[in-house]
Amino acid sequence: MTTAAVRAGARPSSMAQALNRALRDAMAEDPSVHVLGEDVGALGGVFRVTDGLVKEFGEDRCTDTPLAEAGILGTAVGMAMYGLRPVVEMQFDAFAYPSFEQLISHVARMRNRTRGAVSMPLTVRVPYGGGIGGVEHHSDSSEAYYMATPGLHVVTPATVADAYGLLRAAIASDDPVVFLEPKRLYWSKTEWDPEAPEAVPAIGRAAVRRRGTSATLITYGPSLPVCMEAAEAAVAEGWDLEVVDLRSLVPFDEETVCTSVRRTGRAVIVHESTGFGGPGGEIAARITERCFHHLEAPVLRVAGFDIPYPPPMLERHHLPGVDRVLDAVARLQWEAES
Amino acid sequence: MTVLEQPGSYRPTPPPAWRPRTDPAPLLPDAEPYRVLGTEAADGLDAGLLLRLYGHLVRGRRYNAQATALTRQGRLAVYPSSTGQEACEVAAALALQEQDWLFPSYRDTLAAVARGLDPVQALTLLRGDWHTGYDPHEHRIAPLCTPLATQLPHAVGLAHAARLKGDDVVALAMVGDGGTSEGDFHEALNFAAVWRAPVVFLVQNNGFAISVPLAKQTAAPSLAHKAVGYGMPGRLVDGNDAAAVHEVLTDAVRRAREGGGPTLVEAVTYRMDAHTNADDATRYRSDAEVETWRGHDPVALLEQELTARKLLDEAGMAAEREAAERMAADLRERMNQDPVLDPMDLFTHVYAEQTAQLREQAGLLRAELDAAAEAAPDSPEGTQR
Numbered sequence: 001m002t003t004a005a006v007r008a009g010a011r012p013s014s015m016a017q018a019l020n021r022a023l024r025d026a027m028a029e030d031p032s033v034h035v036l037g038e039d040v041g042a043l044g045g046v047f048r049v050t051d052g053l054v055k056e057f058g059e060d061r062c063t064d065t066p067l068a069e070a071g072i073l074g075t076a077v078g079m080a081m082y083g084l085r086p087v088v089e090m091q092f093d094a095f096a097y098p099s100f101e102q103l104i105s106h107v108a109r110m111r112n113r114t115r116g117a118v119s120m121p122l123t124v125r126v127p128y129g130g131g132i133g134g135v136e137h138h139s140d141s142s143e144a145y146y147m148a149t150p151g152l153h154v155v156t157p158a159t160v161a162d163a164y165g166l167l168r169a170a171i172a173s174d175d176p177v178v179f180l181e182p183k184r185l186y187w188s189k190t191e192w193d194p195e196a197p198e199a200v201p202a203i204g205r206a207a208v209r210r211r212g213t214s215a216t217l218i219t220y221g222p223s224l225p226v227c228m229e230a231a232e233a234a235v236a237e238g239w240d241l242e243v244v245d246l247r248s249l250v251p252f253d254e255e256t257v258c259t260s261v262r263r264t265g266r267a268v269i270v271h272e273s274t275g276f277g278g279p280g281g282e283i284a285a286r287i288t289e290r291c292f293h294h295l296e297a298p299v300l301r302v303a304g305f306d307i308p309y310p311p312p313m314l315e316r317h318h319l320p321g322v323d324r325v326l327d328a329v330a331r332l333q334w335e336a337e338s
Numbered sequence: 339m340t341v342l343e344q345p346g347s348y349r350p351t352p353p354p355a356w357r358p359r360t361d362p363a364p365l366l367p368d369a370e371p372y373r374v375l376g377t378e379a380a381d382g383l384d385a386g387l388l389l390r391l392y393g394h395l396v397r398g399r400r401y402n403a404q405a406t407a408l409t410r411q412g413r414l415a416v417y418p419s420s421t422g423q424e425a426c427e428v429a430a431a432l433a434l435q436e437q438d439w440l441f442p443s444y445r446d447t448l449a450a451v452a453r454g455l456d457p458v459q460a461l462t463l464l465r466g467d468w469h470t471g472y473d474p475h476e477h478r479i480a481p482l483c484t485p486l487a488t489q490l491p492h493a494v495g496l497a498h499a500a501r502l503k504g505d506d507v508v509a510l511a512m513v514g515d516g517g518t519s520e521g522d523f524h525e526a527l528n529f530a531a532v533w534r535a536p537v538v539f540l541v542q543n544n545g546f547a548i549s550v551p552l553a554k555q556t557a558a559p560s561l562a563h564k565a566v567g568y569g570m571p572g573r574l575v576d577g578n579d580a581a582a583v584h585e586v587l588t589d590a591v592r593r594a595r596e597g598g599g600p601t602l603v604e605a606v607t608y609r610m611d612a613h614t615n616a617d618d619a620t621r622y623r624s625d626a627e628v629e630t631w632r633g634h635d636p637v638a639l640l641e642q643e644l645t646a647r648k649l650l651d652e653a654g655m656a657a658e659r660e661a662a663e664r665m666a667a668d669l670r671e672r673m674n675q676d677p678v679l680d681p682m683d684l685f686t687h688v689y690a691e692q693t694a695q696l697r698e699q700a701g702l703l704r705a706e707l708d709a710a711a712e713a714a715p716d717s718p719e720g721t722q723r
């Protein structure tokens with residue numbers, strides 16, 4: 001894939017626009033790419049990520065489906081079996097749950113159960129995470145469910161450039177990709193690495209967003225800006241933090257993470273989803289297995305509480321913020337001295 | 339002979355006595371929505387009932403306007419208005435008896451209020467201070483349900499359980515036209531029919547699921563037709579005709595109460611406002627269409643009937659409008675007060691007995707709040723205990 005297409009138009013200035021551009025470019029380049037979901041047509045999706053696609057490519061390529069998530073993903077399975085590349089939109093994290101039967105029992109294991117004869121080149125886009133004041137069922141961090149299902153790739157961009165590049169990579173992938181879109185970053189324009197070339201990031205490659213020596217913050221998606229801010233604030237305390245943005249939860253870039261942790265000797269994993277049974281536990285276990293002799297402190301996790309996602313007026317108490325990250329970093333230092 | 343031994347056949351050959359079920363008699367819904375207002379049938383209507391419906395409609399309309407205004411002031415995170423659909427909301431509430439249960443969706447705040455719920459409690463979910471602002475058992479109103487159609491099987495289960503216990507309880511479950519496409523809708527109808535559960539399903543067909551018009555949702559002649567395949571009657575009613583909706587729902591509730599099993603009611607109506615305040619309705623529908631429906635307004639339809647029958651005059655209307663204003667003023671005033679929240683509530687109701695892990699996490703938050711209170715003793719955070 002070249003990046004000519006993205007250069008042809010105006011530079012996307014927000015993540016939602018970058019995703020829109022990625023869909024448009026992929027559909028223009030490959031007629032087998034089809035977008036389907038609830039309200040993806042005239043409305044352009046509730047987050048406007050599919051804005052204009054129906055005008056440009058027609059209703060057969062960008063389809064408003066009946067309101068049925070299992071039906072949407074189930075028909076996408078059949079479309080993929082017949083050579084199309086469906087890109088499915090789930091309207092919100094918690095509304096994807098009716099489709100889990102299709103995802104887990106079929107999408108994820110089709111290649112395996114058919115000994116490689118049938119692949120599932122489909123992408124499931126899921127806006128996820130909190131911090132936008134959404135009411136119940138609009139703020140779940142569901143990544144752990146997806147990560148626990150072999151056969152799925154699970155990726156999540158945190159920058160505008162990655163939103164474009166990762167979505168292009170997901171659509172091009174011959175395996176199913178759960179593409180988690182941090183909805184509170186849809187309108188963010190922040191580029192943490194504005195110098196980086198707009199190359200397509202490979203699925204499975206983490207990015208070091210900030211170089212540092214005292215400890216490594218390992219994070220992804222909506223928590224990246226929190227960690228970047230924490231790293232800046234930590235300078236005042238004399239801590240020089242490295243920040244690793246995983247981008248891809250499955251496959252997991254052990255190499256980048258372990259290289260960093262071996263250098264810094266300390267690690268904190270930061271994410272919104274619950275700590276117990278959450279992604280951080282897996283990552284911490286891996287770091288401990290691979291880097292034990294380099295560690296100067298236990299691997300710590302800063303996560304959302306182990307509670308159902310709270311109502312909007314209380315969500316700020318639940319979401320891990322800069323202070324909670326800095327407290328964890330402080331604990332790392334203390335553990336090291338004791 | 340077993341099934342597998344029959345080449346090319348799926349199921350055993352029916353024995354000679356086998357017949358497709360023909361009971362209960364004709365299930366097919368009428369071709370046209372049932373109407374009462376403006377027809378001769380209206381003459382027989384009970385004046386007291388009509389006036390009661392009217393009062394609820396007027397207050398309901400005002401409630402929708404007030405709640406919508408509260409979203410603009412940032413007092414509600416979101417409000418899915420039911421303006422234009424008040425007749426369905428009100429009839430749903432009034433068709434039930436005290437002991438019956440209502441299973442509303444997120445758009446049905448008004449049905450809950452018409453059933454007697456405190457208007458502020460009904461808005462808790464949408465204000466964002468808690469997910470459900472009332473005790474469902476106290477009011478026999480299930481939590482306002484956001485994931486579409488998922489409350490329908492609950493209604494079936496509750497009604498079934500009540501019957502197993504020998505209680506006289508009917509469950510009324512509300513869903514939108516879009517929600518009828520979900521698997522849960524089909525499963526709920528099937529269970530209800532097979533169990534002959536005392537349930538009534540009310541579909542408010544307001545033409546759109548956010549932006550998707552009914553024609554892209556279903557190829558059925560009507561949503562009421564869906565009942566037939568499950569073996570229950572389907573009724574099609576004009577959802578803006580409060581008297582018609584009330585009559586059809588009351589019939590269906592009575593039928594369920596008498597052991598006749600479930601009914602699917604489709605009320606044809608229209609959502610006058612956008613899906614929520616976050617939606618841009620101009621992207622998917624024309625002003626002309628909205629105007630057409632404005633000419634078929636549920637409040638005006640009932641008002642015409644009542645004035646024609648001299649049951650209502652200017653003074654009567656003014657009195658209802660005043661009552662609605664008082665309700666709105668009270669709502670406004672109470673909603674303009676910041677709710678007093680205790681962040682520690684985050685951990686209170688996750689399990690019946692708090693786990694050690696949650697106690698530890700609660701400790702962390704407690705320490706954070708104490709530190710914040712010490713740093714800024716006058717901030718509201720410090721007083722929220």
Ligand SMILES: Cc1ncc(C[n+]2csc(CCOP(=O)(O)OP(=O)(O)O)c2C)c(N)n1
Nearest residue numbers: 095445484485486514515516517546547548
């Ligand atoms: C399972 C599920 N999928 C998607 C959504 C997002 N969503 C909220 S309302 C809505 C449209 C519902 O339309 P309809 O059932 O016709 O009810 P109406 O809003 O018109 O009252 C959608 C898609 C949801 N709440 N639940």
